[in-house]
Amino acid sequence: MHCPFCRHADSRVIDSRTSDDGLSIRRRRQCPECGGRFSTMETASLNVIKRSGVIEPFSREKVISGVRKACQGRPVTEADLAVLAQAVEEAVRQTGSSQIDTNDLGLAILEPLRTLDEVAYLRFASVYQAFDSLEDFESSIAQLRADHAAASE
Numbered sequence: 001m002h003c004p005f006c007r008h009a010d011s012r013v014i015d016s017r018t019s020d021d022g023l024s025i026r027r028r029r030q031c032p033e034c035g036g037r038f039s040t041m042e043t044a045s046l047n048v049i050k051r052s053g054v055i056e057p058f059s060r061e062k063v064i065s066g067v068r069k070a071c072q073g074r075p076v077t078e079a080d081l082a083v084l085a086q087a088v089e090e091a092v093r094q095t096g097s098s099q100i101d102t103n104d105l106g107l108a109i110l111e112p113l114r115t116l117d118e119v120a121y122l123r124f125a126s127v128y129q130a131f132d133s134l135e136d137f138e139s140s141i142a143q144l145r146a147d148h149a150a151a152s153e
């Protein structure tokens with residue numbers, strides 16, 4: 001790629017390292033013309049297909065903003081949300097697909113959110129899965145209780 005300093009058409013990779021989450025590679029580059037150093041990030045593309053059919057790049061920030069409302073008043077920190085968004089991205093990438101629709105993305109969010117905070121999970125699920133009756137809440141809560149019972153045995 002072009003040197004950002006002198007626009008020279010070539011650059012040399014002097015160091016590559018994989019990010020801690022293993023999802024991106026950061027390369028240090030040096031321009032052979034002016035000696036300027038800069039970094040590039042390389043990630044596999046991952047797109048979200050919205051209900052409208054519009055395709056946009058997957059964004060952890062959008063996952064977080066989608067979940068934040070459900071977490072209002074709950075003991076969930078920004079760091080927790082960042083970890084959740086990373087878990088969602090890893091789960092989506094593990095499917096081996098470079099595209100996901102918003103429906104499947106919502107499903108990918110539910111599991112880590114449930115581990116993080118069950119009240120936030122119920123709130124998010126109620127909106128996302130369009131709960132329209134108390135029975136929907138009851139069956140979700142019954143499922144949570146059953147899993148608690150199974151876990152404590």
Ligand SMILES: [Zn+2]
Nearest residue numbers: 003006031034
């Ligand atoms: Zn240069």
